[in-house]
Amino acid sequence: MLQSIRVVVADDHPVILLGAEQAMLKFPGIEVVARARQSTELIKALQTIPCDVLVTDLAMPGGQYGDGLPLIGYLRRNFPEVGIVVLTMLENPALLKRLGELGVIAVVHKSDDLSHIALAVQHVSRDIEYMSPQVRVALDSLRINNGGKGDEVILSKRELEVVRLFVSGLTIKEISGKLNRSIKTISTQKNTAMRKLGLDRDTELFQYAQGNGLLNLSARVPDDENDIGEPR
Template sequence: MQQQPIRVVVADDHPVILFGAEHALLKFPGIQVVARARQSTELVKALQTTPCDVLVTDLAMPGGQYGDGLPLIGYLRRNYPQIPIVVLTMLENAALLKRLGELGVIAVVHKSDDLSHIGLAVQHVHRNLEYMSPQVKIALDSLRMNSGGKSEEVILSKRELEVVRLFVSGMTIKEISEKLNRSIKTISTQKNTAMRKLGLDRDSELFQYAQSNGLLNLSAHVPDESVPGGGAT
């Protein structure tokens, strides 16, 4: 008896990545792409109307009714717990990978890796097995080495989180210093400390992290003195 193909829904807001992911999956005889989506509204509609076995989705996919990033992943895990998720991302920081794992995501593929890893990830999660692409493994190995093999929670102080939130909202360091009545040097130090804690090197990564971790939706004034994992929900 011929085995039923693994039915996959693919979601990505970039047409080139969407096409590339689907083309890569078609090279696996046992995988069938049954629907495509460009944002969360299309994705949820596809899941509601099309039976599927695995979801492959970009992490940063703005513009839809159900948001993107970690809030979207959380929504999908709550409403479609039976569908395993393969996450596609350009991010590789420790806090994000840790949070994805906490949400029940056991497969992450970095977009800089060969797209064939998407198919391998689909095969693994379909059997309830973990899969991390090479670039993601490097990030995880680096995390383990830096923490001496111990799992450490990333904690941003109230002031660090406040600075990050204002910075990713579009304010300059000078504007933030004026708004918060702190020196430019202090604001710059708090921003750099937050980035170091999160394992980020560039401002572009900070913007991506903020979007994926829900920081863009946080109030500038955070009630708790410290916030685990950058305050993601």
């Protein structure tokens, strides 16, 4: 008899947590062995309960280990033997690209049918990539916009600084005063960062910042020699 795929499910919304578990239980061969609502509970579960695949929300604030990409990076470093299925409402192509770079081969969008979670678990247990339909659309968009190129998106120190301050709630004018740069320069650096990330709207920038853990980090980025010569 084949051994069941042991799954830990993590999501800060009880309805999603229950729905994901119920959807997986409809598939024979999948066993939910633990549930978590934030990263502290999740890490404790992974440290104490044998697990083959983790199904985790990407935005899950409140725990000791954070959420978003920093948490995914921590999980890959400390539990490399555990396959990861990421659940998300975000569909920003740059964010999905970073998940792939971190070694995540399965992503399920929460707007897709919950059955895709179990399908993703089955694929990950065999080390096979799985992307739900909505995620696949976003990834196809990334490939089209990049013209097939796989260059990594890199923001300058000053662009990242402006993004962090903006998503923390400051206006362009307030950031200008805080950093002693002109409003035009701040606006240009924000727009350049959004263009590099493939974002069109401020709401997408907030989603990207949340998924990348930028909302949990210090807004001030120290200057270094890489900033020399950048306009103020």
